[in-house]
Amino acid sequence: MKKIERLFIIILWTIIVGLSFYFFLDNVAVYLTGYKSKSFSNNPFWVGLHLVGGTLALFFGPIQFSKWLRYKYLTFHRLSGKIYIIGAFIAGLSALRLSIISSCAPCRVSLFILAVLVLATTFFAWWSIKNKNLESHRQFMVRSYICVFSFVAVRIGGIFPLDFLFGQIDDPTFDRTVNEYFFSFVPLLIGEMLMTWWPTLKNIRDKIKVGQTSSH
Template structure:
């Protein structure tokens, strides 16, 4: 009976990870146009194209690698590969988050200071959650490492959530980009991270 429940739980979480992976891939296909380095595709981002590429490349790598890191069967069977993917994941976030901070105070600030602050906060949360996951594993605190990795991927997925939320019809009706983007930027990671924290702490003694 316990084995059956364990198998069902494994299948459920595998399904969740697969869904996240597919959603990430859908997001990634929309961003690949920038890697053609066509000025018309970059539009207003042309002046910060290399920073945008760094941000996108790091974010895409983190989105793709994340589900593999949480897949227990993969992790247990290919531990060395899991560790390699983990290092790449952390480096990718370092590059992507620092690129986003640069763009926040060079490009986004020209749009509006609230948009720059929202991006800065997201970049800071992204960098900090990844760093805490790294610090935990360096101290051999496996459970803490797992929890911080979950938080990190929730923040990583905020970019996908933002793209989906900001263009919803009822959100568009709330105002122009400057009026809605900063709020949507905060909502994309603060609320999911809050819900994640409740789930992580729910059964702890």
């Protein structure tokens, strides 16, 4: 079972890092080399700030989850963690501003909420480690990175059409709104279920088994 879990984790991180590089090349690199999105052409400062902060958080985030690096190079783990926190706060604060001016009016609420979640989960991750609560720190770091990666998932969500779930949506604005909300919050919900729901149910199941064994 541990080998299967380890293989699953390796595959998952390979997909995440691969999509992150794809997003960087397709969105960030082209913007920093001169391309300007029509949606945010009048706000290059906030867009640039969001891309820089998001890139720092996106690529320094996976480093935080490496047990080998954490135990072998604790100083580097702490330094990269500080860089991640700075990047996440920059990305979250700039996203708050961009949520007000998004060309997709129905998407502004989801972008605003996601920005708040990035700021909140990152702050609680920092607060937890300052108070030496390692388990809480780990969980909030997972939540924080999921929220950061959700920005990527939203932008490349077109690669994964949702027609099989909701049917074909002809209205482009409504289609984009569904995409924004789905990829903004479903990953966080899945992460929450794996971190809290499943362990809780597993503990209940184990207690039931122990009770049944002791009764015999």
